[in-house]
Amino acid sequence: MALVMSLNSDMKSKSTIFLPEVVKPEIMNFIKEHGQSISLKKGDLVPKSILLNNFIYLKSGLLFYIKRTNNYTKPKFVNVITPKRLTDYHLLLENNCTCCKSIKVARDSDLIVVDKSLIKNLIKDDIELFTQFMFDANYFTERQTALAIFLLTSSPEDKLIKFLFDMLVVYKTEFSSPWLTIKIKLTREEIADILHISVIKLDLMMGSLKKQGLVTKQNGLLCVNTALFNELSPCPLGREDAQGCKSNNMLKFRTKNMIEINNQPLHIKIKQ
Structure with missing residues (x-):
């Protein structure tokens, strides 16, 4: 065994599911080159406008990515986000509603936000990097699914x-x-x-x-x-x-x- x-x-590291994978160097370089740095205090919520239209990368601090459920006895799933990770690959290609999701700043944190439109344009400008984003998005979703199953069945x-x-x-x-x-x-x-x-x-x-x-x-x-x-x-x-x-x-x-x-x-x- x-x-x-x-x-x-x-x-x-690859066997962990409670925390997302560290962002790969090529994606991290793109985020740092094209992103905007912001600082938030413990207890703040990331504004919905940022959550909807941007990728959010954590430089330092701690974030809680919260997803609301329909179970009133267990109203939320919480992912802990540690530095050098994206909070989510949410809505990679679509600008849809994020009403069931929120990001709470658990400790004073420095973030980088990147407009999703820049990532969409990579399909024309840098297909290899765009493919890497898509691959990592699928892997992120797979780990999130594994986490949900683990939490519900363990x-x-x-x-x-x-x-x-x-x-x-x-x-x-x-x-x-x-x-x-x-x-x-x-x-x-x-x-x-x-x-x-x-x-x-x-x-x-x-x-x-x-x-x-x-x-x-x-x-x-x-x-x-x-x-x-x-x-x-x-x-x-x-x-x-x-x-x-x-x-x-x-x-x-x-x-x-x-x-x-x-x-x-x-x-x-x-x-x-």
């Missing part, structure tokens, strides 16, 4: 473990000691929103992990014991790898699940 802890740093405990792992990877933590430090402070409410769970449930899980000696706090930062990730699969949906494709997460809680059943050899009796 493939284990996420055994992956190299590049493979760890246990709260698995969601917390996966999120902690992704945060460690994104902040380039060296997995070389038993205890690893998450290099950013997030509130209980922020983490609960990101995991799509209640604050009460988060408190119960964190309390349990502390009793097991798997998490602690040091200088106000959360520290995680690597033993927490022993059962974590490289696949964001819990599948082992291409060889097995059985869900570790599902198997832990449902010993007779459909994934296991579907992987059994099929025996068909043919009438002579």
Whole structure:
């Protein structure tokens, strides 16, 4: 069975789903050359006019990309956006409504906004770069779909473990000691929103992990014991790898699940 802890740093990065991928150098160069820099304070919302007509790149700080749902018990999905990433590849070629989406500035942040029309024109001016934008947009959407499926089908405990792992990877933590430090402070409410769970449930899980000696706090930062990730699969949906494709997460809680059943050899009796 493939284990996420055994992956190299590049493979760890590709196994994350809670945070978008770092923008590639050629796209980053285009953004810096053609974009406009703006600074926003913690608690600000990115104006809808900017959200609708521009790509938004985070230079420094922290953003929450919020998508409203129709479930009044869980009214929003929250993506955390760390530096060197785009908030979304939303509406790449169409200027449609963004009423269900908003971007909140979680920490004082510096952004670069790029008019989408400049990107559309690349189809005439630089087809290779335009193709790269389209490829990355599709990959972004794929990761977002994987995240949505993971959040809707995984246990709260698995969601917390996966999120902690992704945060460690994104902040380039060296997995070389038993205890690893998450290099950013997030509130209980922020983490609960990101995991799509209640604050009460988060408190119960964190309390349990502390009793097991798997998490602690040091200088106000959360520290995680690597033993927490022993059962974590490289696949964001819990599948082992291409060889097995059985869900570790599902198997832990449902010993007779459909994934296991579907992987059994099929025996068909043919009438002579």
